[in-house]
Amino acid sequence: AVSSYQGGHVEYFEYLVQSLREQGAGHVQVVGGGGGVIVPEEITRLRASGVTIFSPEDGQRLGLPGMISQVLQACDVDLADAEQVDLDAVRSGERAAVARALTVAESGRLTDEQRSVLHAAAASRRVPVLGITGTGGSGKSSLTDELVRRLRVDQQDKLRVAVIAIDPTRRRGGGALLGDRIRMNSLDGDRVYFRSLATRGSHETPEFLSDAIDVVKAAGFDLVIVETPGIGQGDAAIVPFVDHSLYVMTPEFGAASQLEKIDMLDFADAVAINKFERRGAKDALRDVGRQMVRNREAFGQRPEDMPVFGTSAATFNDDGVTALYQFLRELLAEDGLEIEEGTLPTVEVRSSSGIRQVLPTDRVRxxxxxxxxxxxxxxxxxxxxxxxxxxxxxxxxxxxxxxxxxxxxxxxxxxxxxxxxxxxxxxxxxxxxxxxxxxxxxxx
Structure with a gap:
């Protein structure tokens, strides 16, 4: 969907359609509007090129609900045809083929033979999988983006990363807001592949997640990151699918006794207390560290030695995020991630130390x-x-x-x-x- 009010729309729309077809994505519907800027003659030309343009008259005649229904009807095309999965193209890393294979996997239509081939290709390489989970609104997507950015800078873009971001499907309406992409700023270039998926009826992790992971592993990516929807206290469904897991939370978890109920604190390899600039963050860091000491029965260790990090993903070059990245980098290296020494200097802190708030915490009101x-x-x-x-x-x-x-x-x-x-x-x-x-x- 493109809104164009500045002129040059005919050339832009035609170029967009041509580029999609050249990339093997001619099935993508292009819809546009521009108020009265796009005149009737141009609308006729663009519609002949395969672009649906809504004019002001269409808006008066159909209204917003009518235009939305027309767009949804045009997009209601079944693309999950198992016969269109090109396994050779997937294994060579072609993005269009990977996208189509993920679509078929998401619909549950992969054949047993295709699953077998993809699983064998995935098992032939040692590719670590990092699961990132946590409560809703804790900043998982922003933190994922910052971790990917540091990996790209630290390893000089030598590694290929696949990010699978899962969003919940609404039980009543059946739709899903795949909005994680808008938080991502490190996706440019061909070194990072990002795909949003819906749970499609499942609670936290979709049934097809293992197939989706096999697809991106078979495509030759060096690291797979799976981000789950926001979870509750008793959820830890991501653990069986990943090699290492990161639990993201905020300082506002209530009383310290609530930590006893968080199942992921038993399984997480690292915990990030994100939005560390908020009031009570240091107390939260201490309480979570103590809880992990009890959970791991590591009574000979200090809470400060637990893998709990205070991060602020919204802060540029946050050293707490860097500390978390460097900890995860070593864990993933043990599982086969081929890393070099890296360009980022080692940080000695475990939490954000350079946060400069516009308003001090005690003056937010x-x-x-x-x-x-x-x-x-x-x-x-x-x-x-x-x-x-x-x-x-x-x-x-x-x-x-x-x-x-x-x-x-x-x-x-x-x-x-x-x-x-x-x-x-x-x-x-x-x-x-x-x-x-x-x-x-x-x-x-």
Missing amino acids: YLAEITETVRGYHDRTEELALAADRVQRLELTAAELSDGELDSASVETLLEQARKDVPHEVSDQITGWPTVVESYSGDE
Whole structure:
């Protein structure tokens, strides 16, 4: 889907369609719109080239739901044909063939023979698999991207990496938001292959995950990274599929007793407490370290020696992420990842040390505090105004009574009490107000 409002759309759309066909992806539907910029003659030309263009009139006639339905109907094409899987092309690493094989594997339509060939090809090479799992919103995708970036820089782009990112399928609607790609900034070039997949009814790991891993292994990648959807406390389904696992969490896990319920702390080779710039992160690092000591029955070791890292994937060149990468690099090297010495200097810390926040942790509510202060000032001013008004009314009443024969003693008592409710500085300001007005009203 392309939105074009700047001109040059005819050339761009035609080039896009031509490039897709040259890459063997002519089945990809191209849909575009540009308000009134794309005139009817150009719409006719682009539609003849295979591009669906929605004009303003289409928007008025169909509405947004109608246009969405038309796009979905055009894309409702079955591409999971096992006969279209070219195993030789997969083993040679052709991206289009790998993508098609993953699509067929995702649909569960690989034949037994194809599975056997792919599994044999995958088993012929020692390719480590790293599983990255954790709670929803913990920053798994951003951390995955930072780890891939460090691997590419450290090994000078000599390794080929395949990233399989799994997102949950909604039980009611049946759809899945494959949004992990938008967090990835290290996918350029031909050294990294990224594919988003949906669980398709499974809870955490799809049934076809082992087939998908075999496909990318057979394609010649040196490292496979599998990122799961957000998981709950008792989930550890990724463990059987991977050689090493990384559990990503945030400092906000509740009381330390909640750590007893996190199943992945028993299985994870490393734990990343991401978003380490948040309040309570250092306490979380300590508590998770203590929990891992208990889980591993490593009572002779310090919590600081456990593989728990404080990371901030959103911080550029975060040394906590670098420490985590270097720890994982050594683990993966033991499982066959052919690494060189590397260009990144060794870091000695286990958590982010150079975080510079725009706002300090204890000032994150500073705007709310300003608002509360101003509102409190206005509320107090209103109270004082009412008290001063009461004094003025009682003074007028007392003056009226004193001119006659009526007893004003009770009013004087009320007036004395009302004057006590008005602070002296406020009373002085009210008394001196006519003088202030006169000073500003005179000639300069």
